Amino acid sequence: MKKEYKDKFPEFCSDFTKAYDLCLSDDSDSILVNNFLELETWNSTRFFYDFNMLYIEKGYKQQNPMVGCDISFVDGRCWDNHVTAISSKDIINPNSANLNSIDKINSKNNYTSKYAGSTLATVLSYYDYDISQLSEQAKMLIMCIDSHYYGFYSDRFHSTQKKWLVDVLEMDELYDIIKTHTEQDFIDLARSLNIKIPRQGKKDRDGKIWINKDGYLETEIDLKGISDILGTEITLPKQQFEPFFKQKEDEEYLILKTGYAKTDYISNREQVQKNIFSYSQTFKNSASYTYLYKVNPKQI
Template sequence: MKKEIKQKFPKFCQENLMKEENLCLSDDIDSLFSCIILQKLFPNLNIDVFYDFNNLYKTDAEVKKCIGVDMDLVRGKCWGNHVTVNNPKSANLNTILKIGKSNYTEKFAGSTLLTILSYYNIDLSNLTEKQLELLISIDVAFKQYYFNKDIFKKYYDEILEYPIFTKIVEKHDADYFYNIIKEYNLHEHIWVDILDNTLRTRIKLDKLGELFPSLSFNLPKNQFKVHRSFKIVQSSYLKHDEDEIFSCARTYKNALRYSIK
């Protein structure tokens, strides 16, 4: 990641401070893959909280400190990727670059996963083309290239310092990457099974494990029980005080989706 941008990330991201936290998983492959990478880098991290935007679940483990992963929290530590309200503890390129409603079309439309890989200077040069294609397929990150090549190159070539993704995407049309999404069920969600309180998904984790043999694509085996429930609000503007809001994402220039307590 470009040094000047990396220096603007919240302090909690620093390697010496990422060792005594719990992770909060959210409900998709961007979050799960990001958690897998964070746990690979920092083996002491455990996933003891799960958020599906309607409910916050916890295991029986004691959770003193927690980092939301692929979550745009209004307060508290988190890694995210949407345009959202300002949170000084959010490790989110859009927050750091002050992207909001007025400059929404200039946003980073990539994944939390690639933000994390870039922040920790993970070398991707030894990955196969298929592995790289899958990485840029997560969260439909490739899509921005077909809308605005210049902005795509700005983020991947200059800020993330991963120009390889420009070379990967320019070889194919969008359907090529949508087929990768279908092949691995990357569009599917993660949920809590009401029968045994364990996490379930239709994402093809076994196939991902075959593609990335050095990583373990397993959901936590713990039971997750509801800790707090939320109501989802979709609106063109914030109808509630920020103190009432847990997470918030601007899904379009004039559309917000947020959860309230």
């Protein structure tokens, strides 16, 4: 990664003297980031977040700060890739390891200049992972994550995304892969691994990870196929999870709620919701977010 950008990343990214608890979310970008960070830096995944509920390993008493993997926390440590500001007035999370946050990208002023790549590519670049050892298919796989390839097949966005991939992330070999393959090549690979799931008459959806009724993680993503291509085992955490926010009978308690907003006429995040937990601009004029909501059981 270009030093000018790397030097602006939060301190926790390079501080291996402290223990952190990783938080996995619900797609392929997150599980690959999670596995890489477990191998290279911190080895404990204690949380799972599906954007409706935060879960914690059953019986675990939190001792360490949490680090989100491909999650746009408004406060707290996280690796992510989303635009998290509506305007320059919004306070950007200083502990977000996010190229768009570092470059002060927001939906009002410079949204089309955003980094539209994966969190995985950011992490691999930051930690100087040697991608030259990977097969051509493995390099294609990296570009499939979060549809990183997509912007390169648009005349409008190609030069911007090339700047991020080549000049900032310094991953020229991945750009070479773009030049020698069609967009359909990446679509076919992503679908074959259930990274993307086709839908009749609709845009492909992301393959998902979820909590089953017994509190264990399951996925439709082909982790074995991904592991075979990358030459390293990619796995889900095997422990049991339970809701982090506990329901109480005689006192107020917190839960998470999901919201969606059109941001065309909104000047800052507080106009959407003051108690935002995670937030991302899904498009220039729309956002997805979760917020903390206080429940009074006596009023239910």
